[in-house]
Amino acid sequence: xxxxxxxxxxGGMHYVGFAELAAAVSNAGGLGTITALTQRSPEALxxxxxxxxxxxxxxxxxxxxxxxxxxxPDYPAYVKAIIDSGVKIVETAGRNPAQVMPVxxxxxxxxxxxxxxxxxxLKAQEIGCDAVSVDGFECAGHPxxxxxxxxxxxxxxxxxxxxxxxxxxxxxxxxxxxASLAMGADGINMGTRFIATEDAPVHQNVKDAIVxxxxxDMRLILRxxxxxxxxxxxxxxxxxxxxxxxxxxxxxIDDIKDEVAGVYPKVMLDGDMDAGAWSCGLVAGxxxxxxxxxxxxxxxxxxxxxxVNSRMKAMFA
Numbered sequence: 001x002x003x004x005x006x007x008x009x010x011g012g013m014h015y016v017g018f019a020e021l022a023a024a025v026s027n028a029g030g031l032g033t034i035t036a037l038t039q040r041s042p043e044a045l046x047x048x049x050x051x052x053x054x055x056x057x058x059x060x061x062x063x064x065x066x067x068x069x070x071x072x073p074d075y076p077a078y079v080k081a082i083i084d085s086g087v088k089i090v091e092t093a094g095r096n097p098a099q100v101m102p103v104x105x106x107x108x109x110x111x112x113x114x115x116x117x118x119x120x121x122l123k124a125q126e127i128g129c130d131a132v133s134v135d136g137f138e139c140a141g142h143p144x145x146x147x148x149x150x151x152x153x154x155x156x157x158x159x160x161x162x163x164x165x166x167x168x169x170x171x172x173x174x175x176x177x178x179a180s181l182a183m184g185a186d187g188i189n190m191g192t193r194f195i196a197t198e199d200a201p202v203h204q205n206v207k208d209a210i211v212x213x214x215x216x217d218m219r220l221i222l223r224x225x226x227x228x229x230x231x232x233x234x235x236x237x238x239x240x241x242x243x244x245x246x247x248x249x250x251x252x253i254d255d256i257k258d259e260v261a262g263v264y265p266k267v268m269l270d271g272d273m274d275a276g277a278w279s280c281g282l283v284a285g286x287x288x289x290x291x292x293x294x295x296x297x298x299x300x301x302x303x304x305x306x307x308v309n310s311r312m313k314a315m316f317a
Contacts (some may be wrong), residue, residue: 001110001130001164002089003059005029006301007187008177009166010194010293011114011133012063012091013279014038015268016202019048023055024199024293029301033061033091038264042077049085061089061112066097075100083107091133098127114168116144118156121165131164132157133189139169140192140281142229150183158184172286174303178312181304192281198292203271207290215285221277224251232280234273236263 008030010021015038022032034052039045045062052060062082066075079100082090090104093114104111105128112131113124116139121132134157136150137143148156154167167180168189180188195202196210209232219233221240224247231237240259244251253260263276291299 002031002061004031006297007166007181008297008300009033009061009091009112009133009187009189011168011189011191012036012061012065012093013191013195015264016191016195016200017063018201019052019055020201021194021197021199021293022060023052024197025194025297026056026058026060028292028294028297029058030293030297031059031061031089032056033063036062036064036078036082037067037073042074042081045078046081046085049082049087053085059089060087061091062087063091063093064097064100065093066095068095079103083109092129096123096127097129101128112166116142117146117148118153118160120144121157121161125161125163129163131166131186132161133168134165134185135189136167136169138282140230140283141279142227143169145226145228150180154180154183154185169281170283172283174300174305174307177300177304178307181308182312190283191279192283193287193296194293196287196290197296198290202268205271205273206268209273210280210284210287211290213280213284213287215282217284218280218282222256224249225253229277229279230281231277232284234277236274236276240277 006029010025010032012033012035017033017035022034025032036045039048089110091112110130113129114133115121116135124132136153137147157165164186166187166189167185171188171190172193177188196207217233218230219237222229224244236259240256243255259276266272266275267278
């Protein structure tokens with residue numbers, strides 16, 4: 001469907017999904033993704049897409065996340081920039097993308113929507129999405145409020161969906177790919193794992209922090225606001241959690257704005273690891289090195305092939 005060599009997608013990530021990473025992933029046979037809202041304007045997004053196309057002739061995607069905001073971005077203008085740039089794959093996330101589906105489909109664009117539940121996946125299928133990215137509870141960022149891990153969520157999605165889907169959350173290596181395929185997924189989506197690569201245009205402090213972290217270093221925040229987010233623990237996160245415990249149901253977003261507002265440029269670009277709360281998946285516990293995207297994808301495919309052709313085949317010979 002996407003015209004890529006390997007069923008491995010780099011998901012959209014704020015202040016990570018720049019042209020350098022997207023091109024590196026696509027050149028390695030996966031699907032690289034530029035994050036639209038990291039770019040401050042539709043014109044800047046168009047320039048970033050053009051920059052990426054100078055680095056790769058392989059397919060790329062653009063992530064467009066629909067967020068609840070008092071002053072939302074000019075979504076129609078961002079969509080127009082994507083269409084005019086000739087991108088043929090869009091990853092949507094956040095709120096229901098129904099408002100942009102007609103214009104995207106008219107432009108011949110394939111849409112893959114990120115979902116954290118089977119019911120939301122079925123809705124994405126209903127409104128015409130071509131595929132979905134099913135995010136298990138293990139994922140970085142917003143895992144939803146159902147807390148269903150991929151060992152359950154992926155087979156449930158396979159039972160219910162008619163369109164293809166990829167597994168997101170906890171994906172790191174060939175074992176992840178083989179397991180996800182076995183549970184019915186058509187591929188995998190990786191976020192945190194791609195941050196810890198040589199090609200990711202983020203500060204070295206971020207990459208080192210992911211490698212140093214274990215699965216026990218993550219925290220869930222914003223649960224009182226029903227906007228749960230999985231983040232790497234740091235001083236700002238500790239302050240935020242203390243506020244949540246103290247204020248309880250009285251907590252508002254204004255109470256924690258110092259810990260969550262404007263954080264990503266400070267962390268990802270400046271390397272200030274205590275600037276605020278930033279998304280990181282449980283998969284950090286499986287990340288022990290910082291390879292190139294080419295090395296990483298080649299390794300994943302090789303490992304998955306060995307698991308399927310040797311270990312699994314031998315068990316059922």
